[in-house]
Amino acid sequence: MTQKYLLSIYQPDGEAPPPEVLDPIMANLRELNEEMQAKGVWVFAAGLHPPSTATVLKAKDDDVLMTDGPFTEGKEHIGGFTVIQAEDLDEALEWGRRLATVLNMLSVEVRPVVGG
Amino acid sequence: MIEQIFLAEYGRAVSVLTRVLGDLDLAEEAVQDAFTTAAEQWPVKGVPPAPAGWIITTARNRAIDKLRRESKGREKHAQAVLLQMLQHQPEEEVGDVPDERLRLIFTCCHPSLALQAQVALTLKLLGGLTTGEIARAFLVPEPTMAQRIVRAKGKIRAARIPYRVPRDADLPERLKAVLAVVYLIFNEGYFDKEALEAEAIRLGRVLAQLMPDEPEVWGLLALMLLVASRRQARLRNGELVLLEDQDRTRWNAEQTAEGQDIVRRCLRWNQPGPYQIQAAINAVHSDPPTDWHQVVALYDQLLAHTPSPVVALHRAVAIAETEGPRTALREVDALDLDRYHLFHAVRADLLQRLGEDPAAALEAALERAEHPAERDLLRKRLSLATANQQEHPDQHDQDHHDPQPGGHSTGL
Numbered sequence: 001m002t003q004k005y006l007l008s009i010y011q012p013d014g015e016a017p018p019p020e021v022l023d024p025i026m027a028n029l030r031e032l033n034e035e036m037q038a039k040g041v042w043v044f045a046a047g048l049h050p051p052s053t054a055t056v057l058k059a060k061d062d063d064v065l066m067t068d069g070p071f072t073e074g075k076e077h078i079g080g081f082t083v084i085q086a087e088d089l090d091e092a093l094e095w096g097r098r099l100a101t102v103l104n105m106l107s108v109e110v111r112p113v114v115g116g
Numbered sequence: 117m118i119e120q121i122f123l124a125e126y127g128r129a130v131s132v133l134t135r136v137l138g139d140l141d142l143a144e145e146a147v148q149d150a151f152t153t154a155a156e157q158w159p160v161k162g163v164p165p166a167p168a169g170w171i172i173t174t175a176r177n178r179a180i181d182k183l184r185r186e187s188k189g190r191e192k193h194a195q196a197v198l199l200q201m202l203q204h205q206p207e208e209e210v211g212d213v214p215d216e217r218l219r220l221i222f223t224c225c226h227p228s229l230a231l232q233a234q235v236a237l238t239l240k241l242l243g244g245l246t247t248g249e250i251a252r253a254f255l256v257p258e259p260t261m262a263q264r265i266v267r268a269k270g271k272i273r274a275a276r277i278p279y280r281v282p283r284d285a286d287l288p289e290r291l292k293a294v295l296a297v298v299y300l301i302f303n304e305g306y307f308d309k310e311a312l313e314a315e316a317i318r319l320g321r322v323l324a325q326l327m328p329d330e331p332e333v334w335g336l337l338a339l340m341l342l343v344a345s346r347r348q349a350r351l352r353n354g355e356l357v358l359l360e361d362q363d364r365t366r367w368n369a370e371q372t373a374e375g376q377d378i379v380r381r382c383l384r385w386n387q388p389g390p391y392q393i394q395a396a397i398n399a400v401h402s403d404p405p406t407d408w409h410q411v412v413a414l415y416d417q418l419l420a421h422t423p424s425p426v427v428a429l430h431r432a433v434a435i436a437e438t439e440g441p442r443t444a445l446r447e448v449d450a451l452d453l454d455r456y457h458l459f460h461a462v463r464a465d466l467l468q469r470l471g472e473d474p475a476a477a478l479e480a481a482l483e484r485a486e487h488p489a490e491r492d493l494l495r496k497r498l499s500l501a502t503a504n505q506q507e508h509p510d511q512h513d514q515d516h517h518d519p520q521p522g523g524h525s526t527g528l
Contacts, residue, residue: 003276088278089228090286112275 126244131216335392
């Protein structure tokens with residue numbers, strides 16, 4: 001019986017790093033995703049466009065309010081995420097550690113998914 | 117009788133039931149139920165021949181009853197656990213139950229939990245302390261402590277923190293975390309909470325029993341025993357007494373002997389680590405007069421293992437004895453420890469020994485010290501220093517004594 005975990009990647013707001021920095025990181029990330037797939041750990045992964053492209057919706061009475069921009073403005077935002085399935089937190093943290101190493105300096109939050 | 121069995125067996129019973137039930141809360145509840153039953157029955161029927169086995173069997177039966185009731189509803193989880201338990205129903209009243217406490221310790225001290233949560237869980241699940249007792253020991257309101265424990269248990273369950281001993285590759289790091297938790301509990305008891313100090317030593321003994329081949333486990337136990345052995349001499353009417361001025365007849369000879377014995381065994385092992393080295397330093401202090409050259413050598417070794425300004429400060433105290441206060445002061449002044457009260461207390465002592473006015477340094481120490489016993493001692497030294505300066509403004513004060521309140525390594 002495995003448990004799914006959401007690995008969220010937090011990155012600072014602002015410009016993405018230049019290609020000479022970003023490209024090797026993306027290559028390593030692809031490699032890690034492939035390893036996760038080969039091991040049957042990988043469930044889903046995605047990178048996200050910047051928070052400025054976000055739209056927030058919230059129901060109020062009979063109406064749904066729409067706001068331009070991310071839900072909260074902070075110094076950091078979720079830049080992408082990976083969902084994995086692991087035996088337990090130790091295994092999930094091990095993959096999280098690998099992800100954090102690849103993403104050098106970005107924080108990775110590991111959180112269990114409800115219901116498996 | 118039942119109290120002793122509670123102390124000795126609570127953690128073990130919880131650890132066994134946690135494995136069987138797969139849930140800390142259920143396990144704790146069942147074990148508490150079993151002890152309540154014991155408190156009712158044993159005085160009347162007598163203590164059973166294998167009390168530990170009796171507690172575990174009773175707890176298991178209680179849990180089965182509870183799960184039966186719950187599985188009549190549509191509790192899937194309860195049904196599954198119940199089925200598993202009935203299939204693995206062991207022979208009646210086991211006398212010799214496997215010890216599962218190691219798993220429990222490593223779960224309680226999982227690095228994904230905040231240190232405070234690790235400490236609280238360890239005391240509650242292994243030590244059998246109540247939430248109220250733990251809250252009082254750490255001076256937080258009981259609801260805060262209760263919340264901290266509930267949150268930690270919830271994380272263990274939801275995030276699936278595994279209930280097992282870490283694999284060999286992870287063991288050194290994970291063991292470090294466990295030892296840090298036990299030592300933190302010990303230090304919390306250092307001044308006035310003797311029960312915590314005793315509890316930490318008890319946990320240290322459990323660890324040594326469960327991991328007899330880990331030298332650092334023994335090193336921590338020896339360190340705690342040697343520091344604790346001086347407890348009665350260290351405090352006189354709530355006042356701190358420096359090592360030099362302690363009444364040695366009040367040292368606990370049994371603890372000293374046991375601690376020194378373990379230190380000797382560790383030396384033969386020859387796999388030194390920070391706890392073993394600190395224990396060795398305390399063993400030297402326990403064998404007066406202190407051989408300061410040996411203490412300096414041990415601090416050099418400790419610095420190589422754990423380079424830290426606090427260790428360097430303690431080393432400087434020993435240097436003052438072997439090379440004089442001037443050299444020591446030079447080393448102390450190079451340390452970036454302005455926020456630490458002992459830094460200023462040590463400076464004050466060295467200045468005094470060099471015939472300079474220690475008042476400013478003592479005031480700085482007093483500003484930063486928190487514990488009443490330490491503050492009292494500092495205040496006393498400050499008023500002495502001020503009086504001294506007024507009486508003999510030009511005379512060098514040659515008063516010579518151990519320059520610190522607090523700090524185990526310097527040997528209080």
